[in-house]
Each structure stands twice: as structure tokens, then as C-alpha cells.
Amino acid sequence: MSAEIRSHLTELLIRALARVAPEEPATVITLERPKQARHGDFSCPAAMQLARNLKRPPRDIAQALVQALPGSEWLESAEVAGGGFINLRVRPAAKQHAVTTILEKDHAFGRSARGQGQAVMVEFVSANPTGPLHVGHGRQAALGDSIAALLESQGLRVTREFYYNDAGAQIRALALSVQARAREALGLPSQFPEDGYHGEYIAEIAQKYLASDAGSSAGAAHDLEAIRRFAVTELRAEQDRDLQAFGVRFDNHYLESSLYADGRVDATVAALVAAGKTYERDGALWLRTTEYGDDKDRVMRKSDGAYTYFVPDVAYHLTKWERGYRKVINVQGSDHHSTVTRVRIGLQALGRGIPPGYPDYVLHKMVTVMRGGEEVKISKRAGSYLTLRDLIDEAGRDATRFFLVSRKADTEFVFDLDLARSQSDENPVYYVQYAHARVCSVLEQWRARHPEEAASAGALSGADLSALTGAREIALLARLGGYGEMLEEASREQAPHQICFYLRELAADFHSYYNAERILVPEPAPRRARLALAAAVKVVIRNALALIGVGAPEKM
RNA sequence: GCGCCCGUAGCUCAGCUGGAUAGAGUACCUGGCUACGAACCAGGGGGUCAGGGGUUCGAAUCCCUUCGGGCGCGCCA
Numbered sequence: 001m002s003a004e005i006r007s008h009l010t011e012l013l014i015r016a017l018a019r020v021a022p023e024e025p026a027t028v029i030t031l032e033r034p035k036q037a038r039h040g041d042f043s044c045p046a047a048m049q050l051a052r053n054l055k056r057p058p059r060d061i062a063q064a065l066v067q068a069l070p071g072s073e074w075l076e077s078a079e080v081a082g083g084g085f086i087n088l089r090v091r092p093a094a095k096q097h098a099v100t101t102i103l104e105k106d107h108a109f110g111r112s113a114r115g116q117g118q119a120v121m122v123e124f125v126s127a128n129p130t131g132p133l134h135v136g137h138g139r140q141a142a143l144g145d146s147i148a149a150l151l152e153s154q155g156l157r158v159t160r161e162f163y164y165n166d167a168g169a170q171i172r173a174l175a176l177s178v179q180a181r182a183r184e185a186l187g188l189p190s191q192f193p194e195d196g197y198h199g200e201y202i203a204e205i206a207q208k209y210l211a212s213d214a215g216s217s218a219g220a221a222h223d224l225e226a227i228r229r230f231a232v233t234e235l236r237a238e239q240d241r242d243l244q245a246f247g248v249r250f251d252n253h254y255l256e257s258s259l260y261a262d263g264r265v266d267a268t269v270a271a272l273v274a275a276g277k278t279y280e281r282d283g284a285l286w287l288r289t290t291e292y293g294d295d296k297d298r299v300m301r302k303s304d305g306a307y308t309y310f311v312p313d314v315a316y317h318l319t320k321w322e323r324g325y326r327k328v329i330n331v332q333g334s335d336h337h338s339t340v341t342r343v344r345i346g347l348q349a350l351g352r353g354i355p356p357g358y359p360d361y362v363l364h365k366m367v368t369v370m371r372g373g374e375e376v377k378i379s380k381r382a383g384s385y386l387t388l389r390d391l392i393d394e395a396g397r398d399a400t401r402f403f404l405v406s407r408k409a410d411t412e413f414v415f416d417l418d419l420a421r422s423q424s425d426e427n428p429v430y431y432v433q434y435a436h437a438r439v440c441s442v443l444e445q446w447r448a449r450h451p452e453e454a455a456s457a458g459a460l461s462g463a464d465l466s467a468l469t470g471a472r473e474i475a476l477l478a479r480l481g482g483y484g485e486m487l488e489e490a491s492r493e494q495a496p497h498q499i500c501f502y503l504r505e506l507a508a509d510f511h512s513y514y515n516a517e518r519i520l521v522p523e524p525a526p527r528r529a530r531l532a533l534a535a536a537v538k539v540v541i542r543n544a545l546a547l548i549g550v551g552a553p554e555k556m
Numbered sequence: 557g558c559g560c561c562c563g564u565a566g567c568u569c570a571g572c573u574g575g576a577u578a579g580a581g582u583a584c585c586u587g588g589c590u591a592c593g594a595a596c597c598a599g600g601g602g603g604u605c606a607g608g609g610g611u612u613c614g615a616a617u618c619c620c621u622u623c624g625g626g627c628g629c630g631c632c633a
Binding site for chain 2: 030032033034035036039043045048049051052058081082083084085128165168169170195282283284285286295296298299300301302303304306308309310313333334335336337338339340341363365366406407408410411412414416419423426427428430431433434435437438441442443444445446449489492493495497498501504505508511512514515516518519520521555556
């Protein structure tokens with residue numbers, strides 16, 4: 001049950017409409033997926049919308065439309081229901097075809113060429129190299145990577161990029177913190193910076209620095225630049241290790257420091273000045289952001305000569321535009337939402353023809369972690385915080401990724417660590433993986449009991465599927481056929497949590513079927529049909545899990 | 557004070573550009589393993605969709621408003 005069926009049925013109704021009410025536009029014909037199975041496969045509410053114009057009761061119009069429907073080999077039935085809905089039911093044969101398609105396309109099933117290879121950049125995580133990745137970065141990594149995978153599945157060419165704020169005051173605070181710890185370790189007088197980083201990892205980095213080639217030379221504890229370089233390298237490497245363990249890879253890392261080195265920051269400032277969007281006041285350089293609806297103008301260059309953070313941000317986003325990305329999605333914590341308008345305004349003020357809504361943002365709320373019924377307090381200043389690594393170590397990569405991507409981005413997230421780490425029926429990720437493992441197990445049994453059949457080419461992909469007519473089989477077929485629509489919508493909405501909900505429903509349909517019916521029946525024809533159905537379930541579960549970076553184990 | 561986001565079952569959450577009797581999971585209750593994996597299934601109770609008003613044939617969904625919560629409002633990032 002695919003997009004073709006949907007558009008076919010829409011076409012049938014449009015033709016019916018042309019006979020019943022030729023003056024009405026075809027756009028009133030829309031199809032929706034009823035929540036309840038007894039309302040059919042598709043439902044059309046057009047008659048209720050037409051009632052006013054046509055001055056006829058909606059049920060009459062619906063009845064007329066049904067009678068005017070052209071014949072179709074895919075359409076099983078069309079009936080008027082409720083206040084004027086037209087409920088359409090699709091013939092089993094049309095639904096059964098999904099299995100054939102799935103087995104043919106295999107890993108490629110669900111992929112669409114709709115995006116036509118358009119280049120899109122997804123920027124996410126972008127943590128400052130001042131400490132390990134925490135739980136919030138984990139949510140962002142899970143979200144960003146899945147959004148990127150979704151866009152890829154729709155035929156876009158995706159670049160995953162990580163932006164390092166490796167210049168500026170925070171990095172200086174990092175270097176000073178490490179230096180202070182290094183001096184302490186050497187028994188030298190030290191003063192810990194006021195805005196320093198207190199985590200234990202700072203002392204560990206100081207120890208490593210002192211043990212390194214650069215750090216063992218005389219006066220190493222004075223060399224702040226060497227300390228900075230060492231600390232940033234260490235922390236980047238650690239972040240990379242954690243992301244790798246999380247199954248997240250980036251195509252590109254972009255360094256803020258390179259924007260200064262390339263002169264792009266200065267060039268951006270010069271361009272804004274040349275565009276007449278700036279003025280000097282109180283020894284600072286201001287951008288007229290109020291011209292673009294901001295509530296006050298913003299400082300670009302402070303009176304001490306340093307740029308505020310949003311200048312390199314604008315320079316950075318200009319490179320995205322110049323690198324040819326007309327579609328850019330930034331995944332960020334909602335605590336940074338004030339930067340959204342400023343970056344956009346900065347790009348506008350350049351007068352380069354960049355659209356006002358550029359770039360796109362997916363903002364996510366914070367994560368609170370519950371352990372033993374209590375909130376795990378996270379405080380970066382105090383240096384006590386739960387890292388992404390802790391989460392992966394405790395709950396495993398699969399559960400962590402599944403959990404973190406399973407909620408809408410803009411809802412507060414309560415991560416129940418006890419639930420995520422429980423290897424029991426309470427854990428939703430195992431529910432889905434279990435369905436996959438069950439199919440694998442059945443297929444293995446089949447190969448053991450019917451080796452000749454299993455060895456013959458096309459035993460499943462060429463199976464006669466006409467036996468798949470039971471209510472649970474029809475429900476499964478419909479679910480499988482809806483995969484493509486789900487992906488399209490999840491991609492359009494940049495909402496990968498929909499994958500999790502789909503997976504749960506698919507697994508539920510399969511478990512229900514599995515418990516009610518036997519797959520390995522003695523008669524070859526229904527056996528092959530049911531095995532083909534099960535194999536299709538396996539393919540779709542595995543493909544969908546791959547999009548959210550979760551494995552599909554054959555045994556558990 | 558201003559801006560953005562949120563408020564749905566005891567708890568955690570879905571609910572698509574407005575559609576039918578608001579759905580899952582979990583918890584609680586009842587049943588199902590000598591049948592391909594019980595990490596499973598079948599069934600049951602559980603709701604003022606925060607409150608109020610409006611638009612509409614139809615509102616959890618859109619608009620206004622009140623209340624409650626989060627985040628932001630810097631010559632920090």
C-alpha cells in the first residue's frame with residue numbers, strides 16, 4: 001500500500017467529483033489514514049466540505065461520489081459513513097504487492113529519489129571543546145544523525161557538520177584551568193580562574209600534559225598556548241571517541257579559529273559596514289538588527305576590540321551559503337534560540353540575497369535523567385555531570401539512541417536510566433529488536449526443516465501471496481505499505497521520533513500475528529506466503545532501526 | 557516586564573496541512589507457555605485534552621485570553 005495507491009484513489013475521486021460537481025476544484029479531494037481499521041484503508045472527508053456550496057446534505061454528496069466512482073482493480077469497496085465520510089478499502093492483492101517490493105528492494109526499500117540529490121547540511125552537536133559530551137549533546141547527536149539519515153533516505157545529499165567554538169573566552173578559561181591544575185601538580189603557586197572549569201577531567205588533562213613531550217620541558221606550565229592546544233586536542237579526541245561509540249560520524253569539522261585565520265571574520269564585519277548596517281557608539285561597533293525586527297541593536301565588536309560570538313557565527317553560516325548549501329538545518333538546544341534571529345539577521349544584512357528563513361533550526365529541550373526515582377543533578381560549573389559516555393556504558397548504545405530519539409524535539413525529556421538499562425520487557429527498544437530476532441529465528445527453523453525450499457531462488461520473493469488475507473495479515477501488509485509515507489512525513493517534519501512510533505506499531509502487529517498464527521505450516525503455498533511476509537517485516541524493521549542508529553540483532 | 561516553547565490517563569508520551577467514540581507504553585486487574593523465541597499475546601478498568609471565550613458542518617489541533625512550567629532577554633558563548 002504505497003503512494004501509488006493513494007494517488008490512484010485520489011484520481012478516482014477527482015473523476016467522480018468531475019461528474020457530480022464539475023465546478024468544484026479537485027483540491028477538495030484529500031485522503032487521510034483512518035485511525036480505526038473499520039474505517040477502511042483511506043478516508044475522504046470532501047463531501048462535508050462541499051455541503052455548503054452544493055447546498056446538499058453531506059451524506060447525499062458522498063453517496064453520489066461513490067456511485068460516480070470509476071471501476072478499479074485496486075478498489076475493494078467504497079462506502080459512506082459517519083457524517084459524510086467516504087471510506088475506501090483496498091483489495092488484498094494491492095496490499096500484498098508491498099511484500100514483493102520490500103523483498104526486491106531490500107536495503108533500498110523506503111528510499112526515495114524525491115530529493116533529487118539536493119545538497120543539504122545538517123549541523124549538530126557542535127559542542128565547545130571544553131569538556132566531555134553530556135546528555136544534552138547525546139539527544140542532539142541522536143536527533144541530528146537521524147534527521148540526516150531521514151533526509152538521505154529521501155534522496156538528498158547530506159553533509160553532517162560539527163562546528164567547534166575553539167576560539168574565544170571559553171577556550172581561554174579552559175587553558176587557564178588546565179594550567180592551574182598543572183601548576184598545582186608541580187607544587188607551584190597557582191590561581192584557579194574565576195570562570196574556570198572544575199571537572200575532574202581538567203586535572204587529568206593537566207597530568208597528561210605534564211607527561212607529554214610538550215609538557216615535560218622546562219617552563220611548560222607557563223606556556224599557555226601549548227596548554228591550550230593540548231587540552232583542545234585531548235577533548236576533541238575524547239568527544240570523537242564518544243560519538244564513535246554512539247554510532248555518529250561527521251563528514252566535516254569546522255573550526256571557529258579558522259574563520260579568524262582565513263580573515264572571514266574581518267571580511268564579514270567589513271561587508272556589514274559596507275552595507276551601511278552598522279554604527280559606532282561607546283567605543284563599540286553595533287549592528288542595526290532593529291531594522292530586521294530585533295528589539296535592540298547588537299554589539300559586534302566590543303570596546304576592547306574583541307568580536308562578540310555572533311560575528312563568527314554569521315561568518316560561519318555565510319560559508320555554508322558560499323559552499324552551495326541552499327538548505328541548512330541546525331540542531332541546537334532551545335537555550336540558544338536567541339541566536340536564531342541574530343544569525344538570520346546578520347545574513348540578511350549582508351545583502352547577499354540569502355532568504356530570511358535561512359538557516360532552518362530544529363531546537364530541542366533539555367534532558368533530565370532519572371535514576372532510582374530521583375533526578376540526577378547536572379551542573380557543569382560544579383563539574384558534576386552525567387556524560388554521554390556514562391549513558392552508553394550504563395544503558396548500551398542501542399537503548400540510549402532509541403530513547404533519545406523517541407520524543408519530539410520540543411518536549412522536555414525525562415530519561416529514565418533504570419528503564420533504559422533494564423534488559424526486560426519494559427524496555428521498548430527490546431520489544432522492537434525482539435520482533436526482528438523472532439523473524440530471524442523462524443527463517444532459521446525454515447532453512448533447517450525445508451532446506452530444498454529455502455535454497456531455491458525466489459522461494460520468498462517470488463511467493464504467491466494470495467493466501468495473505470487474514471485480518472492480522474492485512475493489518476501487517478498495510479503497516480508495511482505505509483513505511484514510505486511515514487518516512488516522507490518524518491523527513492518533512494524533521495521528526496525522527498515518528499520512526500520509533502512506527503517501529504513499535506510494526507513490531508506489535510507482528511507479535512500479535514505471530515502469537516495468533518503459525519508461520520511454518522505444512523502446506524508449502526501458505527508457508528511461503530507467510531514466510532515472505534515475515535521476511536518483509538524483518539527488512540523494514542532493520543531498515544528503520546538503521547535510520548536511528550540502532551542495531552537489528554538476529555539473536556538476543 | 558517582553559519573546560519563544562510546553563501543558564493530553566497515576567507516570568512517560570503519540571495524535572500529520574482541523575475529521576468519526578482522544579490513542580500507545582507503563583502501572584493495576586484477569587487469562588494464555590508439551591505449537592516456529594512468553595524480552596510475547598488476548599482482555600479489563602483508567603480522561604473536564606490546564607481553565608474560559610471565538611472561528612467552523614466539525615477543534616486536543618487554528619485565533620484571543622487567564623493560569624501553570626521551561627528557556628531566552630549581556631560590550632558571555
